[in-house]
Amino acid sequence: MRYYRRRQNGEPRLLATADGTAYDLTSAKPGVDSFGALAEAADVTDRTPDRVAEPLLEEAEAFPVSTVDDDPAVPLVAEEVWAAGVTYRISEEARTAESGMPEIYVDVYDADRPELFLKSTPGRTVGPGAAIGVREDSEWNVPEPELGVVLYRGEIVGYTVGNDVSSRSIEGANPLYLPQAKIYDRCCSLGPCVATDIDDPHDLEMSLTVYRNETAAFEGRTTTAGMVRSCEELVSYLTRHNAVPEVTVLLTGTSIVPDDEFSLQPGDTVVVDIEGIGTLRNPVTAV
Known part of the structure; x- marks a missing residue:
């Protein structure tokens, strides 16, 4: 998958793209608002980030892939x-x-x-x-x-x-x-x-x-x-x-x-x- 970060109403959102669709993972799980948060969940559960994200796709708000370019942010906060x-x-x-x-x-x-x-x-x-x-x-x-x-x-x-x-x-x-x-x-x-x-x-x-x-x-x-x-x-x-x-x-x-x-x-x-x-x-x- 590809993971993007953008802001909506001033709040960070994590988007994932799969099969030509963008999914707002934060809408499905508010705590997943960055790639770091996704990677942390993957580490805790001993899974890959994709395996953590996949169940969220069904509940996440879906958008056209073109929307990932709307108000984009750095895709991850690297310390x-x-x-x-x-x-x-x-x-x-x-x-x-x-x-x-x-x-x-x-x-x-x-x-x-x-x-x-x-x-x-x-x-x-x-x-x-x-x-x-x-x-x-x-x-x-x-x-x-x-x-x-x-x-x-x-x-x-x-x-x-x-x-x-x-x-x-x-x-x-x-x-x-x-x-x-x-x-x-x-x-x-x-x-x-x-x-x-x-x-x-x-x-x-x-x-x-x-x-x-x-x-x-x-x-x-x-x-x-x-x-x-x-x-x-x-x-x-x-x-x-x-x-x-x-x-x-x-x-x-x-x-x-x-x-x-x-x-x-x-x-x-x-x-x-x-x-x-x-x-x-x-x-x-x-x-």
Whole structure:
């Protein structure tokens, strides 16, 4: 299934889509108003989120699937969003080219231990349709479309689309500036949903389009088959000696890298699509 979150009369609602219909799970069970609540019930009853949701479909208010785009919200409230770096060859090449210390990126691409870093918190994360931010003190800003792994108590329960918006000029100046290049207001977007029925997350088509003045200023396509590490390996390192929050998202790295001459601008619109999950669309603003 795919799980969406929206607001109705100011209150959060959890929607599930199945067989071309959207179901308001919160109408059937008021306590199920977020994916986290659904995952918690699944954990307590030792079932999957889908098995918990299925009995609620009969009692839930049904809508056309198109309504999931009405007043959308971040599909889940992840207390922490983490990200992995240099998991694709093109990402290693791009970060080597931008940095004055290129050898560290070559080393981490081939190393046993992956690069993992804290990316965002709930207050910095936006959902579908909300503006992502580019830093005004950065001259070179890029979107980074990524597959997001959704964890509940450290276990994989679904997948989402993520945009790890980054300042390449700040990180390129010195790798120790990575937190400033990655963590700031509106630095991350997630959505449009959480998908729980992905058979193989390592074989998904992914695309990125940046629109400027209603024209495609950049387009790129890739597949998650190019990841040098598996989702399970990345999660194992994230949870090693690290008590992650109940609901956590791990972004798995990008392999779509715009040309060096390209930088996001306020007013742009970024569209990321991942096969089997959906399309995440965000306008760009300065922060």
